[in-house]
Amino acid sequence: MFEGEVALVTGGSSGIGRATAVAFAAEGAKVVVASRRSEESGETVRMVTDAGGEAFFVQADVSISADVQRMVAQTVERFGKLNYAFNNAGVGGNMVPTAEYPEDVFDKVVSxxxxxxxxxxxYELPYIVATKGAIVNMSSVAGLVGGRVGVAYYASKHGVVGMTKAAALEYADKGVRINAVAPAVIKTPLTEGAGFLNKDTQLGAMMLARHPVGRLGEPEEVAQAVIWLCSKRASFTTGHTLPIDGGVLIP
Structure with a gap:
């Protein structure tokens, strides 16, 4: 599907980012794995190459402009172009009420x-315009509904939805499609660290109960949605935020 094309995945060291990097490679793309974590990202690169794909790692903090510029520049220097980007890197922040939320943590999450x-x-768009490619941004079901705690996370993910719509309108007539995905709870190191995956705890049981399908999501399920949104199969889809939520948003 993506033979000879180039995909950049931020936050590619684990979880959804890793699964998406592997999925892009399985479809024939050359993959750039970007994150702050070199050891874990190296494992993602090995998974791609062991399966016969081509990938390399760029260390980058997406909140730092110089890092992002270098990330994109190294991608184009190595592979000559950029067709697709999955802007996935993210953090969770604190789960406390707004009046108790630390200002420095708010700034970090939003950054x-x-x-x-x-x-x-x-920094991706000039190159993606040249290839008439596609971008997928990482939002969350928290970008589509409110919640009782975690104000910075909800604010940041709502912001991603708005930016996706704005950029999609700006670049629609240039042949570039920009969409977002909005997962519910997916089995990743991030959600495990937050205590969401242990169904024997009150928090874990509550998280599981929120999903009408009776289970949590797998990283590969989000990855396949990203692949579809980048593919020609989604050629008439732009500015859309696609929930991958096991029915969380139905009620």
Whole structure:
């Protein structure tokens, strides 16, 4: 599907990012794995190459403009172009009420989850316009509904939805499609660290109960949605935020 094309995945060290990097490679794309974590990202690169694909790692913090510029420049220097980007890097932040939320943590979450997507699109778009490619941004069901705690996460993910719509309108007539995905709880190191995956705890049981399908999501299920949104099969889809939520948003 993507033979000879180039895909950049931020936050590619684990979870959804890793699964998407592997999925892009399985479809024939050359893959750039970007993240702050070199050891884990190296494992993602090995998974791609062991399966016969081509990939390399760029260390980058998406909240830092110079890092993002270098990330994109190294991608184009290595592979000569950029067709697709999955702007996935993100953090969770604190789960406390708004009045108790630390200002420094708020700034960190917004810098990575929201500004990081902005910076990524800013420097990716000139090259993606040239290839008439596609971008997928990482939002969340938290970008489509409210919640009782975690104000910075909800704010950042709502912001991603708005930026995706704005950029999609700006670049629609240039042959570039820009969409977002909005997963519910997916089995990743991030959600495991937050305590969401242990169904024997009150928090874990509550998270599981929120999903009408009776289970949590797998990273590969989100990855396949990203692949579809980048593919020609989604050629008439832009500015859309696609829930991958096991029915969470139905009620």
């Amino acid at each position: 990575i989850n929201l500004k990081g997507v902005f910076l990524s699109m800013k």
